[in-house]
Amino acid sequence: MKVKRLTNEVKRFAKRGAVSRITIKDVAAQAGVSIATVSNAFSGRKSVSPDIIQRVEEAARALGYQKNIAASQLRSGRVRVVGVLVPSLADTFFASLVSHLEELAEADGFQVLVATSRDDARHERAQLDALLGWKPSGLIAVPCTNQIPENLRREFPGLPMVLVDRIGEDDLPVDTVTVDNHTAGREAAEHVLDLGHRDILIAASVAALRPIAERIRGISGACHHHAGQPPRIIELGPEVETGAARLEAWLARNSHPTAVIAMTNVTTLAVLTAFAQRGIDIPGAVSLVGFDDYAWMTARKVPLSAVRQPIRDIAAAAWTRLMERMDGSEEAPARIVLEAPLQRRDSVGAVPA
Structure with a gap:
């Protein structure tokens, strides 16, 4: 497809301004294929030839098309989004935990929405409300206190969830992952x-x-x-x-x-x-x-x-348990405790004379 033709199409749609959003129908018309073909090219559900995929992607980029992920997931019957709440991404431990969870989620076809509590209960409530507003399929949380937030308690047991690290002193029968x-x-x-x-x-x-x-x-x-x-x-x-x-x-x-x-x-x-x-x-x-x-x-x-x-193992244990819950497991809550070994190096010496 020639760049000149695409440029003309972009100009044509730009003139429409905010009158309407570019839709999958516009992409299909631009690429010269059916709406179903564009849908299959985006979702990967059915085989589409590489040259057709390229045409669809070029048309989508040129028109500025943004896929409506929420709508497509609602149509499929399952929102493949999970929420992750941590105290801070400035803390390397929590940033690494989130990174590993994102890798695991992506491998299983899920997207991750991340929120931080800033170790503040009021901010935590607001961030959780925002996450829950997306209707995620599950949630992995590191609470900012020893108690499970009230707005999270209200979602149990309807929302699959796993608590990590700060497992709290609560009687809620929820899966937990921590170290000894x-x-x-x-x-x-x-x-x-x-x-x-x-x-x-x-x-x-x-x-x-x-x-x-x-x-x-x-x-x-x-x-x-x-x-x-x-x-x-x-x-x-x-x-x-x-x-x-x-x-x-x-x-x-x-x-x-x-x-x-x-x-x-x-x-x-x-x-x-x-x-x-x-x-x-x-x-x-x-x-x-x-x-x-x-x-x-x-x-x-x-x-x-x-x-x-063992941050990678913590993330893997939490993700595995969350997947089992999202798949309908009704097993008793797991209390997963991993070892945290001491690495002996040179910063510890004998008592100074």
Whole structure:
């Protein structure tokens, strides 16, 4: 098809302005094929020759046609869209989780709508209302508190859903996927305790959140058993800059610990930032164990010891369970708990003399 002809068609439709949207009928006329052929070319449901597909795609691009996905899915009887709610995409853990879920969804023919709560309950309600307005086939959610949001509770059990990471303290019989946070915390503590550390600081984001609280409980139990004294705890919040500032202020007022165990990748970065600002050497002055193991942690001059959350496996478990629910499974709710092993590297050393 010649570009000149397409250009003329674009001009013709441009003159129509906002009078009407370009439809599949317009694309069919432009490509010189039937409406059914265009529909099959877009959906891939029936075999269409490559040259016809090319003609249809060229016509659609030239006319500025946008496929009405919602309408086509409603006609098919199933909306192949799932919602994903996470606290933040600035947090590498949640961004990676979303990325893996998108890959899995795409492989199964689903699209993903993502919303963030900003760790704010009011914003979470608004974002959930927006997601639910799309009538998704299912939902994977990381709530911003230990409770399932009320507007999500109202959708159960009609809407298939899986909770991830922050699995809450709720009696709603919903599928959950998390890691063994208690064991992860205990093993991180035992690692620094074995090297003689007794003055241990826990750098938490929000200590009351269940996964953080479970990690703290594991660390505290190990400290009590091996050292007979509890760790110190500081809350740094969910942002790196704010957390670093809080830790700097804390360090200015308190004696330095010999070891720090950070509860998230964000708090790990906050600790590193604060230590860099104050010239604190790792592990010469203070040992550090991070949480969430990423490539940058091994790329540092002193590679960081860190607890590795299996994000790909978490996403796969959540997606598999959601697919089973969307396919009508009525099995008892699954409580999937994955291991989060400690990666021992060079950021933990013996207690300074």
